[in-house]
Amino acid sequence: MNQQSSPASRHGSLTVLQGAALYVGAVLGTGVIALPALASNVAGPASLIAWLVLVVLSAPLAATFAALGARYPDAGGVSTYVRNAFGPRASAIVGWCFYFAVPAGAPAAALFAGAYVAAAFGGGNGTVLLTSFGLITAVSISNALGVNVSGRLQVVLSALLVALLLVAVVASMPYAAVANLHPFAPHGWSAIVPATALLVWSFAGWEAITHLAGEFRRPARDLPLASGIAVVVVGMLYLAVAGASVLVLGPSGGHSSAPLAELLVLGIGGKIRIVAAGAALLLTLGTMNAYFAGAAKLGAALGRDGALPAWLAQGSRAGDVPRRSLAVVAGLSALAMAVVAAAGVGAQPLVLLTTGSFVTVYALGTAAALRLLPRSSAAHRCAQCALIAVIGLALATGWFLLWPLAMSVGALVYLQLRKRREARQGARCELS
Template identity: 55%
Template sequence: MTQPEAGTPGAGHLSVGQGAALSIGAVLGTGVLTLPALAAEIAGPASLLSWLALILLSVPLAGTFATMGARYPDSGGVSTYVRRAFGNRAAAMVGWCFYTAVPAAAPAAAMMAGRYVADATGGGRASELGTAAVLIVVVWALNAAGLRLSGRVQLAVAAVLAALMVLTVVVALPHVRPDAIGPLLPHGWGSVASAAGLLVWAFAGWEAMSSLAAEYRDPSRAVPLATAIALVAVAVLYLALAATTIAVLGQDAGASHAPLSDLMALGIGPLARPATAVVAVLLTVGTMNTFFAGAAKLGAALARDGALPGWFAEGSSAGAVPRRSLLIVGGGALVSLTVTAVAGLDLTATMLLATSSFTLVYLLGSAAAVRLLQPGWARRAAWVAALASVGLAVSIGAPMLWPAGVSAAAALYLATAGRGAPK
């Protein structure tokens, strides 16, 4: 099937504001709930260097995906660019990695919010898992209703969550305790790299928006502008919250299951905990909403292009709702949540499986941009993004075997389906 060319008008309905909100929701999302504290536990105050490194990486990374989305608006997103650059096998590999990462990551994201609900209500593991299950079903329903409804809901959610994050920082700042920070680098420089590998979770999302590029009214103008707005907002809010977490909670940050609640409670009191639980739910809905939408569209596009069974292809065109693919994403998330609950899996382990997949998507997507773009600033940014993605893969380590296995499965599917020859 012929892919859209550069500058092809979108057949969708997303405005710049809605697109920016979707991007902010995808990237900001659940990262604010636990990662400032987890990164501080791994690397101490030096974890701020990890945050800064990921923010700086986001500039070429977001710019690369915005450039490619504006030039080739298609629901296939990264897989479309990789196919143009490297052929069917590589496109299927990157597509499968992202498509399988979302159901695997959804329980971890939803359970982060579940911890805040449990903290506010005094519930335990059952409250955490129950909240996670409800969130998965709600996000599936939002997307099943269509992107128009999801985009409007996300626009309101992004505005509310940004205001509440600013409030959290403001009320916590008077409680800064410089004496509680401790050694700046308690676990050595290697811990900064380890923290950066975990923090990929906090910045995953730029690639999700590329699958929605065709849903914009004017992709060539709207995609770069929406991405730029989201990039500035995400950088400011993440860095402010991470710095506040370290300066206020100090060495106790890593021991908290609900660090955002702890920050709010210091400034407002115990009644802040229920309010923070609401924030956690909103953040999670925002993140999962965008990832479910992007993954469902990608699954339909992969089927359209022969990388998945044709049954999935319904809804691959711009403006259509890929309900069959969405059913697989939502159902897979519920199955993954069940396995997590029964096996008692650690959240960090689940997060690293997801971040390893996202890192491979970043690497192949950036490499495709290097090959497809003409010499200039955009291509230089793609080179930086590709090289940085290699560094992230090294910092993640063994969990990178997961996307390697998924990639092998994709290649095997193409071979057995008789579609293995690259175009």
């Protein structure tokens, strides 16, 4: 194994609690605000089966990436695993797909939260943009101060988020009615399939923290433990909120744009739009903070390994802060948000482009796991299950796989140009 793909020789200061909080923030994204209602609208109470299926399927996916992170604790994350399994070209492809997906996904989440704030306090598109830029600035500053500061912030955000969701569920349960489960499948049992595809966005994120594996105090022990804690917490919270949405809100919940806020208002009272805005901001901050941290480390590793300009390599070692890579992620995020806002197309195209990129990352990552993990191990069996699930996800993604295809071409072209430039430089050195 070459030096670039070997495990980091030193580790950082992230604790299990901070790691679990980063996982929860990455996975428990903005989808929990609206997706329970959207899934219920598609499949009725049977949407609860879709939630359960994805909770079960997320376990092997999380276990696969945690096992890889424990064995190869490097800032490259999935790109490092793919490098070890399939070589530098495949590594560059998966690295580009993830790195350039974050500047598309982060603005989508920020615009989503901004819309909630505008609905609560007014100001229209100006409030949306101001909130969005504010969120990008906040998570950029947090990560510029170091992953330890970012990890502490994530613990606070995740604690507030978990408390908010638990309060929403517990306070609204006196209004639950079993009668709301009937009819259980008003649109037929086949409606569970599109409901499952719709909910996939809510379970993306298990790969994001692998880029921070070297930042854990003891990666081999702490990363799988943090991942396991997060799987349990995320699964229970998703099922609790989805169950409460169906049992409490009934058929009307499928037409709500903010079921979580409605549960809170029903249980404890308050102004629904302000409550929804607060929930959206908490969820968005947690998600963006986790992804900015992972993407910044990845960019530094790609610069170190030659898949991106070497200028980005600063901060690739465990404990170092990748401020240059972070600045690129933040700048591209702001640019993408400004372009989408000027075009007036909303956040949906960014969401779908991001989903297509992550499907590619998952496919290559789980395929690498099948080559790298011991064949008789539980982790290898988890990787087999995860790859099957990812293939199904790829089929549901459809045309939006063209975006990661474009990123793949870009990565290969960059490597080829870099190779030619190095060859010309070598020839000049020989002549001189």
